[in-house]
Amino acid sequence: MSFPIDIDGRTVTASAGETILDVARREGIFIPTLCFDERLHPFGACRVCMVGVEGARGPVAACTTPCREGMQVDTRDARAIRVAKGVVELVLSDFPVERLETEDKRNELQRVAAHFGLKTSRYQGERHAHAPDLRHPYIKLHLDECIVCGRCVRACDEVQGAFALAYSGRGFGTKIVAGLDTSLAESSCVSCGACVSACPTGALDEAPFRATAAVDRTVTTTCAYCGVGCRLEAHVRDDKVVAVDPALDGPANKGHTCVKGRFAHQFTVSDERLKNPLIRTSTGFRDASWDEALDLVASTMLRIKREHGPDAIAGISSSRCTNEENYLLMKLMRAAVGTHNVDNCSRVCHSPSSFGLIQGLGKSGGTNPFDDIERAKVIFVTGANPTEAHPVVGARIKQAVLGGARLIVSDPRRIELAGLADRYLQLRPGANVALFNALAHVIVEEGLHDRAFVEEWVEGVEPYFAFIQRYAPEAVEATTGVPAKLVREAARLYATGGAAAIFYGLGITEHSQGAPGVQCLVNLAILTGNLGKPGAGVNPLRGQNNVQGGSDSGSLPNVYSMYQPVTDEAAARKFEDAWGVKMKRKRGLMIPEMFDAAIDGRLRALYVFGEDVAHTDPNTTHVLKALTSLELLVCQEIFLSETAKLAHVVLPGSAFLEKTGTFTNAERRIQLVNAAARPPGDAWLDFDILRELSRRLGYEMAAKTPSEVMDEMARLSPDIAGVSYDRLGRSGLQWPVPHKDHPGTPMLFGDVGPDGRRFGTASGKARLSAVDWAPPGEEVDPEYPFILVTGRQLAHYNAGTMTRRTANLELHPSDLAEIHPDDAARLGVADGDEVEVASRRGSLRTFAKVTTRVAPGNLFMSFHFPELQVNLLTSSHADAATSCPEYKVSAVALRRIAAGEGRAKHGAHGIHHVS
Secondary structure: OEEEEEEOOEEEEEEOOOEHHHHHHHOOOOOOOOOOOOOOOOOOOOOOOEEEEOOOOOOEEOOOOEOOOOOEEEOOOHHHHHHHHHHHHHHHOOOOHHHHHOOOOOOHHHHHHHHOOOOOOOOOOOOOOOOOEOOOOOEEEOHHHOOOOOHHHHHHHHHHOOOOEEEEOOHHHOEEEEOOOEOHHHOOOOOOOHHHHHOOOOOEEEHHHHOOOOOOEEEEEEOOOOOOOOEEEEEEEOOEEEEEEEOOOOOOOOOOOOHHHHHOOHHHHOOOOOOOOEEEEOOEEEEOOHHHHHHHHHHHHHHHHHHHOHHHEEEEEOOOOOHHHHHHHHHHHHHHHOOOOEEEHHHHOOHHHHHHHHHHHOOOOOOOOHHHHOOOOEEEEEOOOHHHHOHHHHHHHHHHHHOOOEEEEEOOOOOHHHHHOOEEEOOOOOOHHHHHHHHHHHHHHOOOOOHHHHHHHEEOHHHHHHHHHHHOOOOOHHHHOOOHHHHHHHHHHHHHOOOEEEEEOHHHHOOOOHHHHHHHHHHHHHHHOOOOOOOOOEEEOOOOOOHHHHHHOOOEOOEEHHHEEOOOHHHHHHHHHHHOOOOOOOOOOOHHHHHHHHHOOOOOEEEEEOOOHHHHOOOHHHHHHHHOOOOEEEEEEOOOOOOHHHOOEEEEOOOHHHOOEEEEOOOOEEEEEOOOOOOOOOOOOHHHHHHHHHHHOOOOOOOOOHHHHHHHHHHHOHHHOOOOHHHHOOOOEEOOOOOOOOOOOOOOOOOOOOOOOOOOOOOOOEEOOOOOOOOOOOOOOOOOOEEEEEEOOOOOOOOOOOHHHOOHHHHOOOOOEEEOHHHHHHHOOOOOOEEEEEEOOOEEEEEEEEOOOOOOOEEEEEOOOOOOOHHHOOOOOEOOOOOOEOOOOEEEEEEEOOOOOOOOOOOOOOHHHOO
């Protein structure tokens, strides 16, 4: 409901629930504030936003006073100004007023003081004198500039949920403290910077920015770390990004971001950035011109194509790069080379998501927007650790739970969210399918399914109901390791607690039953009718910034853009007509198949764009053998990665802050990426490298700009036919966007189409999948008695290529082996001891972290440091449908390194020395 109010003689429209300040800001009417932050609940503590309201007994706080019809507001009311100005003078009486003279767009107190014409305070008295706390690598605390407004405390509580800051003392002695009056670095702080963005004075600030507070320009772009898709404001001075803030209107992040998105951008100016093309010689690499390097790549690829056929060449694309660049690489391989041998890193992370979601629902994307986290009554987090791997989504889930949502967590490792869960199911690694089938059994057995939905919109019901009978929780308890009573309680909560949203990650997909695990989660949503309604759905947390978009763009061996099969005659002819070439109707090689083909001589050349397969892919020994078997290995990279060290030619590309294009996040939102800086030295834009290489291969790309590539994708892809750069704006569009007037589709499957179809399957109905549990690819035995699970840590991102070149290294300096105290005691291992971890494929040395986060019999390690090469331990076992590797189950042994055996020598596998 909307109604008119009057502000300063101007009639404006207010809506129910809006405050005076809300309406004034929307209408561009300035009201000063100090304690207000639009991300936080109104506080009304500072009394700087006082205004006059006709009929009120005195001035009122604009930030907490709701509007009512016919209200008369006067922001220039003399009494209100007197109160507010007096408050600001009192604040300035204990503030270093010289800071008001330093240009700083972040300093709200500076603007408020100027509004009231204040440069000093008439009040004199004792002032605080605190030494700055500079111990955190990013966040610097200057308590002498703190006005105790509490915004930092509230931001830490209400935005992040870390509860790392608090008030201490009374009266004049009141101050903000971290933890138990320790440093931020030693508290529960997760280094997200929410407190920094909330601080109105600069008392909390980041060191690099304080010295360069004045900026030349600010560029809005999209984060290139995880798949949340945070919108960022990159502040530029002298053509360098000096600081990054979360965009307050970011649709996915709502003015928040994590330690990586906010602070870990200095890798872009690292001295280790590649600045010139490199060509391998007998003694290492030498610099080369672009003409020489590209001619060498093109001539070698053309020779191999001539001698061995186009399928002797393959390309691996990058989920770190834009949709347009992924599309160009897949077009280069298909149109310029003539092969479908193109894949991207979703192969080794979320390819089972595409398979499982398409099988059950007919679309390869998460069903609901992130905003539905706040609408969910029940949240089921399984095989994901969002507070570390997708921190903004993790924070939003925490806030939802603190606000009353019920939480179920299923994970072998006791993640942070497990401590907030109503039911925590600590299952055995590799038991996902058995556990999800047991949950489904309870739902069917107890009649908790949505009968009306199932009858109208689901196929395969009778055979599935018969199949699921054998998965009683009691029957599979020995397999799952979860007590049957707990499984039954969780099933009832999920089925009867209201709108229920599933969020899952690589702990589901990176298994030999990765695709079946996704299908079983889809089954749960289908049974309970948790599809096509707010607060519900099945939502994969995509690992990298553009895993969704890399696959959407067609960098897969079996589909063109937006999942149009290469075997489909109509789709193939459409792309042939558009590109002017003929193409095969048979899929190409997936990444693991590329390695096998390289070893047996069928694959001669591999073009790796923005991926470090020598570090991140499983069974490192096998991968190294494949890479060193090639006649031509080309790497298009920003650093000399472990894979690039093996290349014959290295082409220096561009980082996300240097390019224009789009990313698609985990909620299917296509968002603009805007260049804020230039690539260093003689490095080129990735877009330009791909276009020029295609030209030298004899195929001229028609599209000359990223926006023209998006236009081409839209013409050829019905699900994004309405997407163009001029429509994306600041919020992007969520596909499907079938035409130019379509607003996008935040939630899938909510509407019935004119043809009577609701889902994307052939029948238009959701499809139940009867999937049996099978044991993982390898199991423990007396020689290898532990199961190793791998995953991420908060401070780093995947291979660590970017984050290891930032101060995040101080927050997490190494990969450790987490082990349960009972196992550690039995083996005589203490926290911090050096240990050897060995599998059937290799061994490494690291240091032990004794913790109850892992269950007895399990180990956990992250994989961010190439010196350690954790993937020496992982196997080539993979999901049958998608070839996604089983990173989450590797049988290993662990032993303590005895004194005298020497220290760990990371990197001893020798990939630095391959000639």
